[in-house]
Amino acid sequence: MRFPAGFPITLIGLAAQAPLSPTNPPEPAPAAMAAQQDFTFKDSASIFSPLNLVELSRPGTGQANGVGDLALVPVSRYSLKDKKDYKSIFIVPIESTVQPLEIPLASGGEAFWLDDRTVGHAVDQGEGKDKVKALYAHSVKFDTDSPIALGLPDSPKLVGKFPTATAGNFKLSAEANVLVFSDYVHADGDLKKAKEHDEAWENRGDSAFVYDETFERHWDTWVGPKRSSLFSVPLTRAPDGTWSLGSEFTNLLNGTGHHCPVEPFGGTEDFDVSATHVVYTAKDPKLPAAMHTKQNIYIVDVHGQSKPRELTSGKQGATHSPVFSVQGDRAAWTELDKDGAEADRAKIVIYDLKKDVRYTLTQHWDRSPEALAFSQDGKLIYFTAGDIARIKVFVLPVPPTPAESTTDPDLPAEYRTPVALTSSGAASGAQPLSAGRLLFTRSSLTSPNDVFVLRGLEHLDVRAPATFTPDVQQLTRFAADALEEKSLVEGEDFWFEGAEGKRVHGWLLKPPGFKEGEKKKWPIVMLIHGGPQGAWEDQWSTRWNPNIFANQGYFTIAINPTGSTSFGQEFTDAITEDWGGKPFVDLRKGWDYILEHYPEVDPDRAVAAGASYGGYAINWIQGHPEFGFGFKALVCHDGVFSTTYNGYSTDELFFFNHEWGGLPWEPKVKAIIAKFDPMNFVSNWSTPQLVIHGSKDYRLPETDGIGAFHALQERGVPSRLVIFPDENHWVLNPRNSLKWHYEVFRWFDKFV
């Protein structure tokens, strides 16, 4: 399973920019909530409180038009007062100082470029059974000589309608005059019949779901009769500038058993379009879905005139991020070696479509490339990758195609070592533009996403990268006003010697007002990340935001123990079959490091919190008082209570089988899970603990939270259970998020 932000992680407890959240939760107004509160957040003009986090703008990723002079950025902003999510797109000039233009989207929807001066906007229209997606064209006027340089001269024009309301992930092939998109269809693959079949399904007379194979449910959804597929439909522009959508919707994957985007997180990064073809990733249709990660790359004619052809060798595991070169002569994607593993090292694979030769580019680079993009001339390939708790943009020249397919071509040095173009924050959406420019989006521990342009790439000599100084300009400041008076603190890196003498990294965030050398007085919180193959990165989060903890007055530490990503594959792999082992040596040594170096911290007012694997860690710490952390209170969010049962109850069985080295009934596996099962150490549980769980969490079903709560209650340990019936592995609804923060900080406050 894979996340939009590029975390290849199953049990993840943190994430980047949360997707747009559902609105209108059935919750009392803030005032009514306040009346029943026995705790209030620390709040002032300078404190960045959970209320601020919930209401702060949530910008998505910038997308430039073809000529590269304007970028489009989706932004959503929740209002607690109005109980409403406000959605907009911003049109941002890349080469001028003209202020960005906000286009409010009253009914939400998805926006993309139709051409250099036209934004396509797909939005729901109609009610109930009649609801469909309609596509509109907004023409943008951009003229720096005019008094109003940037504006919308006309009202939006209807381009056409889709047969359903679920069409999404639009990508245009201007040369082929088609729009490619994804939608959900029943077994016959016919998009025009989808609604008719929906109605028959809804009126089937009972509410049962029946399964003969996995996935029966996935992430937060019971799998129904519909699956995702890719479609193409004619989209043309008349000489007078009028856009129109055709009425023939071709299912490009019909009859293949392929589903793209790959659920539950796949989107536009799962396929790409050229003037003639679509390249996409799909799970291998021959393998049971819950037990395998193998995804193949296929290419298909953009009009659906031919059947898809596989480009992968067949020997790989998962594949992600397929892209074409602008010339359409090459495809590239990232590929993992082992089926079943999802946090294995990803490598870039290039496929020369003219020579039918496939070769691996980053075979010897100890990092995992994520999203890829060819430069406009096809000579370079840009990509993002996690590197020491940052997500950086890298570049490599594309080597000449070898004579035959190979996973380890003999490449000169300049093709082997990627050059980092950024050094801080978490980058996404790298998009090469003309004239040596690159657009990208970046967040950090102190800011949500903003859009940046990097210039001067025509001077980059990959043989002497040190001579190149990237010229980076920030184009947007979406949260600057809201954050201006807030005391957001920079994360500070710290390093210490962990298990087996390895150097281990952590972040520390001092609470605002912290003064070195002052008399000891700050409570301390340790945050433990999920995955376990994930990392605390220099990245904004709307759910586990270290700055929120620091701003509530806690000295905040976020350690990247054994199993964390971005520090090399050996470190990531070392947690396999050792969940309760090395990571806790690391956490304990990191803890010692902090107590030793920061006498301002009060170890008698220490607490810890974690989600997912981080929640496992909390339950594991409960059972092991010998670790001696001395935590006064714990918070476990959607954490593992029983590793034994998890091998059967989780949705993605491949994850368990990989982590524990086999199937859950094998004697060797049973011995390891028993050794590291928090449930087997309940007789030691004694620390006050808050247990939070989402009922729609099918990754770690809610019985794990309930089991932990019952254990605490039967042992007479102060404990509280908070259930979110409508949340999955993550708390996404803004008002639920506020309640989450309220319960967490109230709990800590009671004990420290």
Ligand SMILES: *[C@@H]1O[C@H](CO)[C@@H](O)[C@H](O)[C@H]1NC(C)=O
């Ligand atoms: C899908 O392919 C089958 C033949 O394999 C064909 O009968 C059917 O009409 C096709 N459906 C669509 C929607 O293209």
Ligand SMILES: *[C@@H]1O[C@H](CO)[C@@H](O)[C@H](O)[C@H]1NC(C)=O
């Ligand atoms: C309880 O913790 C002790 C150490 O304090 C450990 O030796 C023991 O194995 C644990 N036992 C159980 C059953 O949890």
